[in-house]
Amino acid sequence: MNRIGILGYPLSHSISPEFQQAALDHHQIKATFHRWEIKPDKLNAFFETIEIVNFLGASVTIPYKEKCLGLVDKITDSAHLIGAVNCIVNQNNQLVGHNTDGSGFIRALKTKHGFDPCGKNVLLIGAGGAAKAIAYSLVQEQINTLTIANRTVSRGDELAQRLKLNGPKINSIKLERQTLINPLSNVDLIVNTTSIGMKNGPDPEHSPVPPDLIPQNALINDIVYNPIETPLIKAAKIRKAPTIGGLDMLVYQGIEAFELWTKKDAPENIMYDAAKKALGL
Numbered sequence: 469m470n471r472i473g474i475l476g477y478p479l480s481h482s483i484s485p486e487f488q489q490a491a492l493d494h495h496q497i498k499a500t501f502h503r504w505e506i507k508p509d510k511l512n513a514f515f516e517t518i519e520i521v522n523f524l525g526a527s528v529t530i531p532y533k534e535k536c537l538g539l540v541d542k543i544t545d546s547a548h549l550i551g552a553v554n555c556i557v558n559q560n561n562q563l564v565g566h567n568t569d570g571s572g573f574i575r576a577l578k579t580k581h582g583f584d585p586c587g588k589n590v591l592l593i594g595a596g597g598a599a600k601a602i603a604y605s606l607v608q609e610q611i612n613t614l615t616i617a618n619r620t621v622s623r624g625d626e627l628a629q630r631l632k633l634n635g636p637k638i639n640s641i642k643l644e645r646q647t648l649i650n651p652l653s654n655v656d657l658i659v660n661t662t663s664i665g666m667k668n669g670p671d672p673e674h675s676p677v678p679p680d681l682i683p684q685n686a687l688i689n690d691i692v693y694n695p696i697e698t699p700l701i702k703a704a705k706i707r708k709a710p711t712i713g714g715l716d717m718l719v720y721q722g723i724e725a726f727e728l729w730t731k732k733d734a735p736e737n738i739m740y741d742a743a744k745k746a747l748g749l
């Protein structure tokens with residue numbers, strides 16, 4: 469039996485096994501999707517003992533996305549530039565590290581929501597791991613401007629500096645009411661990549677953008693998926709702004725990974741249904 473799995477620690481929150489197994493079963497692929505909850509001191513041994521013959525690949529989640537850069541045989545240019553691997557593919561018995569977080573985010577925007585980021589003004593809230601992947605992919609899509617608003621300005625500055633090599637006008641600001649007013653006056657897309665609004669996170673009750681400042685005509689994308697309706701999404705709906713929740717990025721990064729592992733078109737609806745069921749929706 470072929471094996472795929474998700475690698476992380478802890479893994480109790482992950483719904484990837486449910487929606488990936490549903491996709492494998494749909495295509496009648498003889499493979500089992502595992503939950504590889506590997507403690508940090510066992511990670512190197514995990515890689516040393518992989519039986520490569522039946523191993524199709526893995527998803528990688530917290531806290532191993534950066535560590536895996538040094539544990540695979542090769543990495544793609546995008547994973548290198550983002551600085552993280554979230555998907556490992558067995559390519560001719562070599563482990564290749566990809567990053568599908570950013571490409572999955574863009575694919576959900578374009579194919580599911582008909583939003584083309586090319587030429588748009590984007591406000592990115594946060595500068596952590598997910599922000600890096602999304603920012604890199606938005607720059608590849610030739611957006612017009614990118615404003616990065618983060619609590620710790622130095623992290624936003626660092627990300628802006630890395631991306632400036634590639635193109636659009638990029639600006640880093642502090643995440644606070646006063647500094648958000650100007651970028652919010654001319655923005656097409658707002659993406660929350662912070663943990664603000666996440667259940668059991670550092671600040672589950674608040675929206676990272678003050679509700680009264682949310683513009684009606686911008687698309688509001690919150691990548692937090694638990695809860696499905698975050699304080700930001702709720703506030704945007706009250707303002708009658710269009711919204712996208714975090715389940716889309718989650719499923720689409722998995723769709724991109726599934727297609728890399730199996731070379732087959734992912735059954736999107738089946739994966740969505742299984743993801744929703746796993747979240748109890």
Ligand code: NAP
Pocket residue numbers: 569593594595596597598599618619620621623643661662663664666670671691692693714715717718719721
């Ligand atoms: P990370 O690398 O730890 O980054 C966390 C970000 O949140 C940083 O920008 C941090 O700011 C900010 N932050 C945390 N607490 C804050 C607070 N109380 N006030 C203001 N800012 C705060 O985490 P990550 O891996 O990027 O994940 C971030 C969120 O995205 C999580 O909720 C995660 O579940 C979600 N996510 C969703 C998907 C998906 O597929 N939908 C994929 C990946 C991640 P500082 O720099 O100032 O610390």
